[in-house]
Amino acid sequence: MKPSKTILPIIVLSQFCCTSLWFAGNGVMRDLVATFGLSESAVGHLTSVVQFGFIVGTLLFAILSISDRFSPSKVFFSCAVLGALFNLGVIWEGNGLASILFFRFLTGFFLAGIYPVGMKIAADYYEKGLGKSLGYLVGALVVGTAFPHLLKEMTHTLSWKTVLMATSSLAVLGGALMVSLVPDGPYRKRGQQLQLSAFLKVFGNGSFRSAAFGYFGHMWELYAFWAFVPIMLQTYALVHPATTFNIPLLSFFIIGIGGLACVFGGYVAQVAGTKRVAFMVLLLSCACCLMSPLLFAQQSEVLFVSFLMFWGMVVIADSPLFSTLVAQNASPEVKGTALTIVNCFGFAITIVSIQLLNEMRTLTNSNTVYIILALGPILGLAALASKNKLQKTQ
Structure with a gap:
């Protein structure tokens, strides 16, 4: 059965609205520090705690097979409402660091019922052309990731409380759109009973393992690159004093262009194979990781920014393709669990790579540190090159 033409746009819009909760805190971080008298070290904690909440949430959702045993659209809506409420909790005037961390942790926790569940919903509708569909979905997430950098250019016109209220309202709207307009998909196969070990059994499939380890290698590089884009621009500007970068705006474009790359990659995969x-x-x-040290010595700002724009495209364009391979190589009744546990492990890896890169930068000023990001892609390429035969369905 061919899904309605409105289904994919609704899933993408709902995903963008709800994942705005993830990045809202990034846009108002400095306001939180100033308003509640937090130390500068709190910035790193507030950034990491959302990721940690998401990891804990995805692990629990995977163990309980939530999106396979229950209607994914209803799970999405429930988590959107709860995530929106905890996002609003940051506005409470009696907050301190502990309570803000608590609210941001729970926001991340309920995002576990939004991002991977949104991909599960798409997989339930699009057996063919799944790579293209997830390309749009991940593209929406990429634009959401880039948005806080643009928000830094706009926050002088908006109060930080308004930003948080707006993102919570968007999340409720996105959840309502999903639950009211996107019923369970035609390819959904409901998990019949609770199997606490199902989230580990999926790795017994060699083809699934190959796709998952390719994704893990990709994630080692992805979020570390995104986190350090402003620092790369700042470093280049310090080495070349004549440089006139608008760092927040350039960061938005370098990260955001990856959204277009996701969509383009999905269409190419339909022809060339996922x-x-x-x-x-x-x-x-x-290759971008390995070449990165050479670019900091270049006198041409255009060449440097162009390189980062290209890197911003290829660093994310494979993400929906790996999710497609994961979904296609998992049994239908545990597809949601498979996507969720792979997200869980993938995002846990991002914390390790970000912290490692951050520690290396405290030990040396050399721009060769970014070569360490190549470790993930190298291992991911090795996993993809294994003899396990992945599904070729587009």
């Missing part, structure tokens, strides 16, 4: 395109894109992003 695994092949994922392999090529991961290879290109690996």
Whole structure:
């Protein structure tokens, strides 16, 4: 059965509205520090605690097989409302660091019922053309990731409380759209009973393992690159004093252009094959990691920014393709669990790579530190090159 033409736009819009909760805190971080008298070290804690909440949430959702045992749209809506409420909790005037961390942790926790569940909903509707569909979905997330950098250019016109209230309202709207307009998909196969070990059994499939480890290698690089884009621009500007970068705006474009790359990659995969395109894109992003030290010595601002724009495209374009391979190589009744546990492990890896890169930068000023990001793609390429035969369905 061919899904309605409105289904995919609604899923993408709902996903964007709800994942705005993830990045709202980034846009008002400095306001929180000033308003509640927090120390500068609190910035790192407030950033990491959302990721940690998401990891804990995805682990629990995977163990309980939530999105396979219950209607994914209803799970999405419930988590959108709860995430919106905890996002609003930050506005409470009696907050301190502990309570803000608590609210941001729970916001991240309920995002576990939004991002991977949104991909599960798409997989239930699009057996063919799933790579293209997830390309739009991940593209929406990428734009959401980039948005806080643009928000820094706009916050002088909006109060930080208004930003949080607006993102919570968007999340409720996105959840309402999903639950009212996107019923369970035609390819959904409901999990019949609770199997606490199902989230680990999926790795017994060699093809699934190959796709998952390719995704893990990609995630080692992805969020570390996103986190350090402003620092790369700042470093180049310090080495070349004549440089006139608008760092927040450039960061928005370097990260945001990846959304277009996700969509483009999905269409290319329909012609060239999902695994092949994922392999090529991961290879290109690996090359960017290895070449990065050479670019800081370049006198041309245009060349440097162009390189970062290209890196911003290839660092994310394979993400929906890996999610497609994961979904296609998991049993239908545990597809949601498979996507959720892979997200859980993938985001846990991002914390390790970000912290490692941050520690390396405290030990040396050398721009060769970014080569460490190539480790993930190298291991991911090795996993994809294994003899396990991945599904070729587009």
